[in-house]
Amino acid sequence: MIQFTPVGDSGVLAVCGSEISEQVNAQVMALDAAVQAAQLPGVVETVPTYAALLVTLDPLQTDADTLIPALRRLWDALPPVSSTAAGRLVEVPVCYGGDYGPDLAFVAQHAGLTEQQVIDIHCGRDYRIFMLGFLPGFPYLGGMDERIVCPRLQTPRTKIPAGAVGIGGKQTGIYPLASPGGWQLIGRTPLRLFDPAGGGKLPYAAGDRIRFVPISPEKFETIQKEQGAAL
Known part of the structure; x- marks a missing residue:
């Protein structure tokens, strides 16, 4: 109602x-x-x-x-609405672990899994963008596998790089801009998701779905150079 x-x-x-x-x-x-x-x-x-x-x-x-x-x-006047009637499917390349995802080891330990298992699980499904908020273009994604649920940091970081991919409780998301934040960082995308100088247009919207695609550090650097330095 x-x-x-x-x-x-x-x-x-x-x-x-x-x-x-x-x-x-x-x-x-x-x-x-x-x-x-x-x-x-x-x-x-x-x-x-x-x-x-x-x-x-x-x-x-x-x-x-x-x-x-x-x-x-x-x-x-709305016709019956299906939960599967989502918008576009947007693929987001992510380099996991190491300097790109400094908390991947902790998430794996917390879940009782290997780092590769966490990556496979995180990439193993599409995530609905329920809403945008917190930062311009920050997608709140639903549908994360319960096996990789992980608490937020007890002390948030004062600066997280643009493109960081994190887990906070039962949610996963992407930081479009450099900012403070308290989510566990498991990877980073080289995509320039939000560019105020370019009008602030995003590659996704609420109602779309995101699919994370693992990439190598070399691929990360190549894509980042093509897109320009992240904000």
Whole structure:
């Protein structure tokens, strides 16, 4: 049962469910697409999350009392949504271990596995992007294998390089920019995921799927040179 709640005078929060699941997230993405296609007057931006959609509005053009009925009509008109109806599949090359993934050994020890087994498990499935947040373009990925679940660092690092791939609890993700962070770093991608100078366009969006592809250090250096130095 969807719930619509005003957020101050400049937004409406549409909560599609109470659990993290691909089915609920697919409903969020479907509503997001419908809102964008409808071009409702006064709507400024939409922000899809795990189980909710934030619709921001211009209070000089509309208000929650006007927007909520319009959103409900869009919701009621949605066709049945499948959890498998995802967007694009984006392959992300990753060099695992060593200087690229300094915490791979710890993750392997914590899981009772070899480092290669952790790599194989991490690369062995596609991950749905449930939402973007924390940093510009940081993908929160669902569906990680329970065998490689690992706690965050007790003391976060003050700087993590752009492209670092980490595990934090039951989630895995990619740091698009150099930043502080507390996830266990198991590898790094040479792809330049977020470039403010290039307009900030990302190679993926919420609702897409990511597949990690292991590469050698030599391949990492080649791709990085082709793309330019990471931010």
